[in-house]
Amino acid sequence: MPFEILEHEADAGVRGIGRTIEEAFSEGARGMFSLMVELERVSPKEEIELTCRADSLETLFVAWLGELLLKRDLTGMVFSKFAVQISREGDGYHLRGRAWGEPLNPEKHGAKVEVKAATYAGLKLERAGEEYRVQCVVDL
Amino acid sequence: MVNLELKKINDYLWELPQQGEMRVPGRIYGDQRIIDHLLKESGAAKEFNALLQVHNVATLPGIVKASLAMPDIHPGYGFPIGGVAAFDPKDGGVIAMGGIGFDINCGVRTLRVPLKRHDIEARKEELADRLFREIPAGLGSTGELKLSMKEIDQVLMQGAEFALARGYGFPEDLEYTEERGRIAGCDPGTVSNQAKERQFKQVGTLGSGNHYLEVQFVEEIYDEVAARAYGLEKDQVLVAIHCGSRALGHQIGQDYLQELERASKKYGIPIRERELVCAPIESPEGERYISAVNCGINCAFANRQTLAHLVRKVFAAVFGLKPEEIKLLYDVGHNTAKFEVHEVDGSRKRLLVHRKGSTRAFGPGREENPPRYRDVGHPIFIGGTMGTSSYIMRGTEKGLKETFGSGIHGAGREMSREKAKKQFRGEQLREELKRQGIIVRGHSMAGLAEEAPGAYKDIEIVAAAAHNSGINQKVAKVRPMIVVKG
Numbered sequence: 001m002p003f004e005i006l007e008h009e010a011d012a013g014v015r016g017i018g019r020t021i022e023e024a025f026s027e028g029a030r031g032m033f034s035l036m037v038e039l040e041r042v043s044p045k046e047e048i049e050l051t052c053r054a055d056s057l058e059t060l061f062v063a064w065l066g067e068l069l070l071k072r073d074l075t076g077m078v079f080s081k082f083a084v085q086i087s088r089e090g091d092g093y094h095l096r097g098r099a100w101g102e103p104l105n106p107e108k109h110g111a112k113v114e115v116k117a118a119t120y121a122g123l124k125l126e127r128a129g130e131e132y133r134v135q136c137v138v139d140l
Numbered sequence: 141m142v143n144l145e146l147k148k149i150n151d152y153l154w155e156l157p158q159q160g161e162m163r164v165p166g167r168i169y170g171d172q173r174i175i176d177h178l179l180k181e182s183g184a185a186k187e188f189n190a191l192l193q194v195h196n197v198a199t200l201p202g203i204v205k206a207s208l209a210m211p212d213i214h215p216g217y218g219f220p221i222g223g224v225a226a227f228d229p230k231d232g233g234v235i236a237m238g239g240i241g242f243d244i245n246c247g248v249r250t251l252r253v254p255l256k257r258h259d260i261e262a263r264k265e266e267l268a269d270r271l272f273r274e275i276p277a278g279l280g281s282t283g284e285l286k287l288s289m290k291e292i293d294q295v296l297m298q299g300a301e302f303a304l305a306r307g308y309g310f311p312e313d314l315e316y317t318e319e320r321g322r323i324a325g326c327d328p329g330t331v332s333n334q335a336k337e338r339q340f341k342q343v344g345t346l347g348s349g350n351h352y353l354e355v356q357f358v359e360e361i362y363d364e365v366a367a368r369a370y371g372l373e374k375d376q377v378l379v380a381i382h383c384g385s386r387a388l389g390h391q392i393g394q395d396y397l398q399e400l401e402r403a404s405k406k407y408g409i410p411i412r413e414r415e416l417v418c419a420p421i422e423s424p425e426g427e428r429y430i431s432a433v434n435c436g437i438n439c440a441f442a443n444r445q446t447l448a449h450l451v452r453k454v455f456a457a458v459f460g461l462k463p464e465e466i467k468l469l470y471d472v473g474h475n476t477a478k479f480e481v482h483e484v485d486g487s488r489k490r491l492l493v494h495r496k497g498s499t500r501a502f503g504p505g506r507e508e509n510p511p512r513y514r515d516v517g518h519p520i521f522i523g524g525t526m527g528t529s530s531y532i533m534r535g536t537e538k539g540l541k542e543t544f545g546s547g548i549h550g551a552g553r554e555m556s557r558e559k560a561k562k563q564f565r566g567e568q569l570r571e572e573l574k575r576q577g578i579i580v581r582g583h584s585m586a587g588l589a590e591e592a593p594g595a596y597k598d599i600e601i602v603a604a605a606a607h608n609s610g611i612n613q614k615v616a617k618v619r620p621m622i623v624v625k626g
Contacts, residue, residue: 005558007556007558007559008188008215008556008557009188009214009215009553009554009555009556010214010215010216010221010553011217011557012556012557012558013188036279037279054398055398055401055402058414059397059398059401062394062397063398066391066394066397069390069394070334070338070391070394072280073338073342073387074334074337074338076280078280104279104280106278106279106280106583106584110584110586111278111279111280111583111584111587112279112584112586112587112590113279113348113349113557113584113586113587113590113626114278114279114280114347114348114349114626116242116243116347116349116390117242117390117391117393117394118394119217119242119393119397119415120217120218120397120401120414120415120417121188121216121217121218121413121414121415122188122217123414123415137188137217139217139241139242139243139390139393140349140350140557
């Protein structure tokens with residue numbers, strides 16, 4: 001599985017795994033939305049775009065997840081497919097992301113728990129062999 | 141390598157001795173079972189370790205007396221849940237995000253309904269259906285109020301008063317709300333527009349996860365004097381609302397992570413865990429964040445004020461009561477940082493007290509308490525699980541001396557949500573609780589499974605440890621009859 005949910009007594013951790021950092025970020029987002037809905041029931045019908053920036057790649061991951069939660073609340077949508085482009089910008093990093101999904105229908109999508117925020121707890125980006133792994137705890 | 145061995149002070153208090161970079165010792169309240177569980181978890185070198193978090197908090201600048209943990213301690217982010225720490229602004233003290241969390245001023249508001257258990261027993265299903273329909277809860281739910289940018293700013297500045305002005309509740313409610321439902325020192329300009337936009341439709345929503353609305357009855361009274369002051373009798377019906385500042389608080393947290401990370405670097409504050417990002421209280425960054433937190437605190441008050449009124453309307457409709465007959469017992473938060481005056485080593489100091497998953501529990505004598513509760517201290521609400529009792533407790537003089545007047549807030553999880561989902565089934569749980577006379581309505585069956593009573597510590601152990609340690613005192617035990625979950 002390209003994303004994993006990590007055990008945490010109060011909340012949950014999400015870990016995205018990919019051949020590139022971008023892919024790991026996308027998988028991490030899938031992990032986060034898998035806590036809220038049944039991913040396979042969310043059709044990637046509508047596309048939204050977003051950008052964010054941060055001082056490091058690790059904190060960029062948290063900013064990316066946070067931005068997706070913001071979009072969830074502002075658009076009333078949930079997402080199941082993601083694409084990410086990361087570039088250097090000054091001393092930090094810039095992310096341009098796209099997310100595909102549809103307006104939340106709690107019954108159709110099997111709504112679960114609401115993720116409140118992405119946190120710096122357990123935040124890590126590492127390379128293991130051929131793959132990148134990025135993770136953090138999300139607040140439920 | 142940090143040595144996490146604990147020294148027993150007495151049967152209900154343990155110390156993590158000051159060592160290395162710790163500026164103060166760690167002090168953990170709990171009985172042998174709670175401590176054994178804590179040591180087992182930290183011994184297993186788990187990635188998220190509450191004891192190590194007690195240690196890390198103790199390394200922050202300006203911390204006073206001790207890094208404290210209440211008996212409901214479990215791993216949080218940065219701070220442990222159940223963590224309490226006070227910082228002295230005049231000694232380089234900081235405001236740390238981990239000590240507040242993302243659900244700013246999450247708390248419990250409890251209403252006293254002029255009905256007895258037997259009055260509602262036969263109509264529980266009807267009442268549950270009505271509450272479930274009228275109280276917006278669960279992922280993506282929206283409230284009755286749809287606000288503009290200008291109105292959101294009013295929510296942030298006026299707190300419960302905003303809801304009151306819109307017809308939600310009665311002026312008397314303010315007297316029984318912490319801070320009278322409106323904390324000062326909030327500049328809406330310190331909250332981003334996106335945080336405000338996220339909240340446009342979320343005032344008056346319950347949320348999900350461990351948030352709940354419960355109809356309860358008083359099962360047992362332990363402290364007659366306090367119970368009388370609180371107007372509690374055996375079999376009395378109560379309604380408890382557990383929720384916080386919703387999306388606004390979440391976004392404030394998200395927005396300030398980066399700002400506080402930069403501040404930690406700028407002021408050369410060594411942080412042992414990234415989630416402990418912080419800023420000196422007396423710095424522009426610290427002042428901005430404190431103001432934003434205060435805005436979040438007010439938003440949570442407005443939210444619970446609104447929800448309480450929806451509950452009143454349902455009871456009025458089902459039982460022919462007047463809404464004003466349903467009184468507010470108290471409203472108190474458990475994710476906050478507040479300026480308070482406490483006595484430290486013989487002198488009175490103004491400190492910023494962080495309580496992460498810990499309830500302020502001001503015992504007798506504190507002037508912040510409503511006049512009616514002044515002699516006994518205000519009530520605190522200890523949420524159990526949907527299948528077990530909850531407790532109404534109060535603060536004590538000992539608590540004021542030892543814990544800056546703090547207490548427990550809930551049973552505290554023992555099992556991760558992932559494990560709980562594998563072990564329990566929502567539908568099955570609902571049926572089982574029904575057999576025990578507890579009607580559960582939830583928007584998500586998976587969400588119910590995560591909140592299974594078996595995933596939490598035994599509330600009896602946690603409440604007894606707080607009571608026996610002397611920092612909190614049991615007043616009454618309450619049992620759920622109806623539980624509404626997001």
